[in-house]
Amino acid sequence: MTQEHAEISLTLERLWQFxxxxxxxxxxxxxxxxxxxxxxxxxxxxxxxxxxDEQQVSFLEEDWHKVEECLGRSEALLHSFRELRRKLKLQAPDTLYRESLQFELQLEKQQQSDLVDCINQLPLIKRSPSELTLPSDEYSTSSLTQRYCRQLGGEHLYHAFSAPAPS
Known part of the structure; x- marks a missing residue:
């Protein structure tokens, strides 16, 4: 992997729209x-x-835990609220369910804000497009998306994420 420092402009709004x-x-x-x-x-x-991955940048392998740790503040709350919303879907009026869905989206956006803050504090490195598409078990030659799917045991889902995002 190329160890050239990367400068990116990641904002909450940019990630949210993407x-x-x-x-x-x-x-x-x-x-x-x-x-x-x-x-x-x-x-x-x-x-x-x-x-x-789309920006062709990555963080260092030793920073992976920092990225996952930044989810700690919001993940339990979001998970609990999601479970509550699913129960509401069966019992609550449609308007209340829609309001709960909107609130869950606000929690999702806050979690993305936490992720943006975290990434913007990490050193990022440039990657060539070929490094992101090699079918390898090595972290240095797989996309971050592929690595995450593999880490969770859902590598077969990666095919859905492998195509470029629509522009």
């Missing part, structure tokens, strides 16, 4: 839900990793 657009692809949405529900993955983290 996420909304990318998640709107039916295959991507289904793979994200499978990653979350079957493999206990974090969709916001996956979306951030995909954004970084």
């Amino acid at each position: 996420s909304l657009q990318y998640y709107s692809v039916r295959e991507v949405k289904q793979a994200c839900l499978d990653l979350q529900n079957q493999f206990h993955g974090n969709v916001n983290l996956l979306l951030l990793l995909k954004w970084l």
